Amino acid sequence: MERRHDGTVSEPGARRKGCGSPCVRWLATAAFAACCLGFLSPSARASDDWTSDDAATVARHLGLFLTVPARRAHFERVELRADGTLGIHMLRKVPAERREAVLCLGVRWLLLGRLASVGGIAALFAARPDVTAVELTFHGVETDVAPGRDGRYVQSRRERPNARLRVSREQGEGLDKIRVDAALAPGRCLDSARTYLDELWLP
Numbered sequence: 001m002e003r004r005h006d007g008t009v010s011e012p013g014a015r016r017k018g019c020g021s022p023c024v025r026w027l028a029t030a031a032f033a034a035c036c037l038g039f040l041s042p043s044a045r046a047s048d049d050w051t052s053d054d055a056a057t058v059a060r061h062l063g064l065f066l067t068v069p070a071r072r073a074h075f076e077r078v079e080l081r082a083d084g085t086l087g088i089h090m091l092r093k094v095p096a097e098r099r100e101a102v103l104c105l106g107v108r109w110l111l112l113g114r115l116a117s118v119g120g121i122a123a124l125f126a127a128r129p130d131v132t133a134v135e136l137t138f139h140g141v142e143t144d145v146a147p148g149r150d151g152r153y154v155q156s157r158r159e160r161p162n163a164r165l166r167v168s169r170e171q172g173e174g175l176d177k178i179r180v181d182a183a184l185a186p187g188r189c190l191d192s193a194r195t196y197l198d199e200l201w202l203p
Contacts, residue, residue, distance in 0.1 A: 058088055061121075072091075092139070094202075103163060107193040111193075112184075124172075133198070135199075139162060162203065166198045166199035166201075171197070
């Protein structure tokens with residue numbers, strides 16, 4: 001899928017015409033907002049890292065990571081490793097009662113792409129000869145609550161991988177989207193997926 005972004009002028013004579021307390025409050029609010037935007041701008045610039053060639057490749061050919069950068073979890077990223085593996089890390093729960101459905105969704109995203117308009121894994125390999133494999137990892141977040149030193153309960157959150165799907169260039173560069181789409185039909189999706197994947201890992 002391909003989606004995503006986000007001033008007033010006061011007249012010099014405004015105060016002479018009578019700018020009462022509502023006007024003063026408005027000016028104070030505007031100043032506060034401008035100040036806040038100044039503090040937030042470094043984070044927004046840091047999120048520009050998502051416009052890297054690797055992230056753009058994943059967005060263009062798989063339709064992944066098309067959400068607003070500021071809303072992504074800190075571990076959600078795209079990385080190109082030394083061995084040529086393009087790693088994609090996403091926040092996605094894999095509950096036991098829906099495990100097969102979520103895994104099948106991940107397989108379809110990895111092989112066919114999330115959007116109908118993208119080319120999928122074969123197009124990605126064709127566009128990036130330096131990529132030897134693509135790996136999609138779903139991460140979950142666990143929350144723990146424990147008493148602190150002052151007797152109050154403290155909440156902590158930690159990330160852990162829930163599933164990992166991997167396809168090599170040898171497996172993915174010649175895939176036919178129509179044939180793969182038919183093979184990944186509900187009811188036999190995971191069985192068929194193992195034919196196309198080099199790895200399907202669960203904890």
